Amino acid sequence: KAGVTQTPRYLIKTRGQQVTLSCSPISGHRSVSWYQQTPGQGLQFLFEYFSETQRNKGNFPGRFSGRQFSNSRSEMNVSTLELGDSALYLCASSIGQGPYTFGSGTRLTVV
């Protein structure tokens, strides 16, 4: 079966712009979580959506937002980009609790 698909794989944006990242979970998975990975900070939890509702939220500023659609696909948006937002953004899906399957990530570079 298809894995977790994230698009785009790479992105270069300018400070102040906004960006939208997309994640298609494994079929049947209703939970989608987003993580930011940087060399110094590891995997930082952004938020989790379950059946179109945000179920959990990390400690990121309001510039980071997300949503989940009825088909479980999820999008993450970052507004007013800062240099420090450069990172690998990983999406992971699960049935609801338990093992996550990660996508390959979107590498965002802010210049």
Place this chain on the structure above:
Amino acid sequence: GQQVMQIPQYQHVQEGEDFTTYCNSSTTLSNIQWYKQRPGGHPVFLIQLVKSGEVKKQKRLTFQFGEAKKNSSLHITATQTTDVGTYFCAGESNTGKLIFGQGTTLQVKP
């Protein structure tokens, strides 16, 4: 809030030596999961531990979950070069929130 601490941050071993990484949570966990991330890759699920005191083995890998369900360890016996990567523990709360430790990066010298 919930925090998961993992040590050591880095470990260099000679091929054939053993390796252990430890994980501690600030809160009692619903379960703990372990993931491996190869250089340039994404985290891949290894195992989930749910019961207090649980021990599971996968070939040369042994995973333990503490009695209080707040700590865990991963032990690799006789490391091989294929074991290279970063090992993450991740604690799941009863609301489904999965918080990752900082990871232990393992280097194996042939």
